[in-house]
Amino acid sequence: MNETSPIVLVVDDETQIRRFLRTGFELNGFVVQEAATGAEAIRSATLRPIDLMIVDLGLPDMDGSEVVKRIRSWSTIPIIVLSVRATEAQKVQLLEVGADDYVVKPFGMAELLARVRVALRRQMRAVTGEPTVKAGPLTIDLAARAVTLNGARLTLTPKEYRLLQVLAQHAGNVVTHQHLLKEVWGSIHVHDTHYLRIFVRKLRQKIEPHPDSPKILMTELGVGYRLAQSGEAESAYAAADAPAKSEG
Amino acid sequence: MQHVFKIDRIRKELPGIGWTLALVSLLTAVLFTMVWEWGIEHGSVVYLIPVVIAATRWGIVSAVVAAVCGVAASAFFFYPPLYSFRITDPQEVIDLILCIFVAVVVSQLATRLKNQLETARQREIDLSDLYAFSRRLAVAFDVSDIHAAIEDHLASVMQRKVVLFASAREAAGGGRRAGVTVPESVLAQVIELASGRHDANSGVTLSADGGDVWLVRAVSPKSSEFGVIAINLGHESQADSNELSSRIDAVLADATATLERLDVAHAISEARMRSQTDQLREALIGSVSHELRTPLASILGAATVLSAAPALAGETKLRALVYDVRDEAERLNNDIQNLLDASRISSDGVKPRIEWADPTDIVNSAIERCRQRFSDRHLVLDLPNDLPLIRVDPVLVEQALVQIFDNAVKYSPPGSPINVGARARDGQMAVSVTDQGAGLTAAERSRIWDRFVRGERHAATTSGSGLGLWIASAFIAANGGKMNAASEGPGRGTTLSIELPVARAAVAQLEGDADE
Numbered sequence: 001m002n003e004t005s006p007i008v009l010v011v012d013d014e015t016q017i018r019r020f021l022r023t024g025f026e027l028n029g030f031v032v033q034e035a036a037t038g039a040e041a042i043r044s045a046t047l048r049p050i051d052l053m054i055v056d057l058g059l060p061d062m063d064g065s066e067v068v069k070r071i072r073s074w075s076t077i078p079i080i081v082l083s084v085r086a087t088e089a090q091k092v093q094l095l096e097v098g099a100d101d102y103v104v105k106p107f108g109m110a111e112l113l114a115r116v117r118v119a120l121r122r123q124m125r126a127v128t129g130e131p132t133v134k135a136g137p138l139t140i141d142l143a144a145r146a147v148t149l150n151g152a153r154l155t156l157t158p159k160e161y162r163l164l165q166v167l168a169q170h171a172g173n174v175v176t177h178q179h180l181l182k183e184v185w186g187s188i189h190v191h192d193t194h195y196l197r198i199f200v201r202k203l204r205q206k207i208e209p210h211p212d213s214p215k216i217l218m219t220e221l222g223v224g225y226r227l228a229q230s231g232e233a234e235s236a237y238a239a240a241d242a243p244a245k246s247e248g
Numbered sequence: 249m250q251h252v253f254k255i256d257r258i259r260k261e262l263p264g265i266g267w268t269l270a271l272v273s274l275l276t277a278v279l280f281t282m283v284w285e286w287g288i289e290h291g292s293v294v295y296l297i298p299v300v301i302a303a304t305r306w307g308i309v310s311a312v313v314a315a316v317c318g319v320a321a322s323a324f325f326f327y328p329p330l331y332s333f334r335i336t337d338p339q340e341v342i343d344l345i346l347c348i349f350v351a352v353v354v355s356q357l358a359t360r361l362k363n364q365l366e367t368a369r370q371r372e373i374d375l376s377d378l379y380a381f382s383r384r385l386a387v388a389f390d391v392s393d394i395h396a397a398i399e400d401h402l403a404s405v406m407q408r409k410v411v412l413f414a415s416a417r418e419a420a421g422g423g424r425r426a427g428v429t430v431p432e433s434v435l436a437q438v439i440e441l442a443s444g445r446h447d448a449n450s451g452v453t454l455s456a457d458g459g460d461v462w463l464v465r466a467v468s469p470k471s472s473e474f475g476v477i478a479i480n481l482g483h484e485s486q487a488d489s490n491e492l493s494s495r496i497d498a499v500l501a502d503a504t505a506t507l508e509r510l511d512v513a514h515a516i517s518e519a520r521m522r523s524q525t526d527q528l529r530e531a532l533i534g535s536v537s538h539e540l541r542t543p544l545a546s547i548l549g550a551a552t553v554l555s556a557a558p559a560l561a562g563e564t565k566l567r568a569l570v571y572d573v574r575d576e577a578e579r580l581n582n583d584i585q586n587l588l589d590a591s592r593i594s595s596d597g598v599k600p601r602i603e604w605a606d607p608t609d610i611v612n613s614a615i616e617r618c619r620q621r622f623s624d625r626h627l628v629l630d631l632p633n634d635l636p637l638i639r640v641d642p643v644l645v646e647q648a649l650v651q652i653f654d655n656a657v658k659y660s661p662p663g664s665p666i667n668v669g670a671r672a673r674d675g676q677m678a679v680s681v682t683d684q685g686a687g688l689t690a691a692e693r694s695r696i697w698d699r700f701v702r703g704e705r706h707a708a709t710t711s712g713s714g715l716g717l718w719i720a721s722a723f724i725a726a727n728g729g730k731m732n733a734a735s736e737g738p739g740r741g742t743t744l745s746i747e748l749p750v751a752r753a754a755v756a757q758l759e760g761d762a763d764e
Binding site (some may be wrong): 014016017019020021023024027084088089105106107108109110111177193194197198201205211212213214219221231 | 304541542543544547548551556557558577581601603604605606608609612629631633637642
């Protein structure tokens with residue numbers, strides 16, 4: 001618990017959930033603060049410096065997405081939402097109001113930690129202005145607009161680069177179909193998911209070592225795409241922790 | 249007989265009396281001409297004609313008027329002394345008596361006949377009403393259908409505006425219905441009756457602001473299920489509320505008997521129960537998913553924290569226990585998910601969110617989900633890189649695929665290969681999963697997609713609810729596809745495949761559009 005320990009605010013009305021999250025985070029070098037209601041969470045977030053928020057969707061006093069919206073009105077800290085029953089449409093809606101990521105309950109600690117690390121790294125990059133994003137063998141230099149695979153420069157069309165750029169800006173986090181379509185093709189094409197499917201396929205042919213089982217440009221079914229982060233699979237838990245079945 | 253000459257009776261027959269007088273005058277004119285021209289003795293018997301006509305057409309008063317006028321006319325014009333009403337001949341007295349007798353008898357007969365005819369017609373209308381009513385009741389699905397049927401039946405039988413209120417709450421909601429506005433005072437009375445504060449048996453009549461008289465009473469004195477009706481009896485001045493009341497009593501008694509015979513009370517309570525069951529199921533799905541999952545989230549979360557805790561690093565046996573807790577919690581979570589999916593399917597709740605999807609993404613995502621389960625199987629992937637895009641709900645298809653993978657792992661030995669392939673052919677996109685496991689007998693093959701069906705050979709050795717493949721086939725059907733099972737026999741492996749339609753032309757077109 002030194003100066004550099006990231007501070008995480010856990011917002012959940014269930015004591016048991018808060019307890020295991022506190023233990024899990026503390027074992028991994030985080031400083032944990034807790035809040036049981038939305039109002040308390042907003043108060044804590046305004047009073048103390050916080051690096052990250054974990055927000056349960058079903059709070060007794062307000063909906064979790066309301067908490068996200070209010071925090072987002074003045075802060076850019078990473079927010080990860082927990083929910084018991086989330087459809088893909090709800091996930092998309094959560095991402096649109098400003099959540100960085102979501103985890104469906106029940107989940108394993110490793111899964112949550114992986115999402116948390118990704119979110120913190122993205123935040124760090126935003127603060128330091130670090131221009132390169134690494135995803136496995138792929139390096140994207142956002143300043144030089146250069147993409148290299150294992151050190152070799154790749155030639156991408158402008159739209160392919162734009163797609164990769166948007167994903168790289170949110171590296172590790174899910175970017176919704178709508179957001180990608182709007183950023184790459186413009187807002188009149190937000191429902192033309194097939195554009196995206198076709199371009200992702202082309203892009204994968206260029207950047208993935210095995211395009212038919214992608215490890216860099218990952219699909220989140222019904223929600224969007226995610227650029228894998230190089231450190232993502234290196235969590236201490238990964239070997240021990242089964243991927244919890246998320247539901248739709 | 250004394251009622252015959254009641255004032256209102258005469259008033260009612262007034263037009264008839266007018267016609268009678270005209271008829272008698274005409275006849276007199278004709279007779280007079282005939283007597284004058286051809287010298288016929290006298291034709292007083294002919295006056296029976298208007299008597300009979302009046303009796304059959306207009307009623308007893310007209311008939312008697314015809315008789316009296318006829319006799320008077322013959323006395324005046326045809327019997328001596330002519331042009332005087334003085335009667336000298338006893339023949340005339342007999343004529344008079346005969347005429348009046350005929351008038352009364354014929355008119356009585358005619359009235360009776362007319363009444364019988366009227367009754368028969370009314371009965372016919374009632375019967376067809378009743379038939380239509382019972383037919384509507386038979387097809388009525390919920391309580392409001394049944395109440396609407398009762399309302400229409402009463403309205404058509406009584407020929408009055410009838411509004412039926414199922415409950416006090418409905419009456420409190422307002423009195424406008426299909427062009428009929430029920431006044432406030434009447435509504436208040438309806439609420440009183442419907443909430444049981446009044447003796448339901450006795451109806452209440454009251455005059456509303458517009459001068460209309462309303463009768464409010466329970467449809468049935470015995471059962472409150474049928475509701476309370478408000479009947480507009482018409483304007484005060486015209487309404488004979490006593491007579492109408494008794495008619496309404498009769499109609500309601502009839503209707504109640506019909507309702508009882510058709511067991512409508514039962515149907516109503518059944519319909520109520522049906523909607524309550526639906527609500528209960530919805531509530532149950534919601535609470536099961538929340539109430540069971542929340543503690544499960546704590547158990548699974550805590551187990552994963554424990555499994556990686558440095559304190560347990562050297563404790564192999566304890567760690568094995570923690571893994572058990574974690575795995576079993578996960579299994580429980582899958583079972584709950586299956587139950588939720590099953591109840592969603594049963595209540596027609598599968599609503600696919602169709603979008604353009606890449607089949608490769610779906611297969612990879614399903615494999616990723618099952619990575620743990622595949623850890624001791626040899627997975628062989630065969631996905632061509634030119635598979636067409638398909639229009640499906642990718643999440644539902646993925647879940648179906650996870651169920652199939654689960655099935656393949658469950659019924660095949662560790663270390664054996666599982667082949668996953670995809671092909672597009674003849675406008676169909678097929679994903680097949682082949683294991684080298686237990687295989688299927690012909691009987692098993694035919695029942696594999698049924699709910700709660702589990703292979704008898706494996707029931708004792710493998711766990712499962714028999715829901716998985718049923719859920720998978722329902723999800724695929726919701727996407728317009730179908731599933732197939734093939735096996736060369738017991739012990740020789742199984743191939744389960746998903747077939748989904750491809751909109752080939754559309755894809756080619758769109759691919760062109762999207763190119764830069």
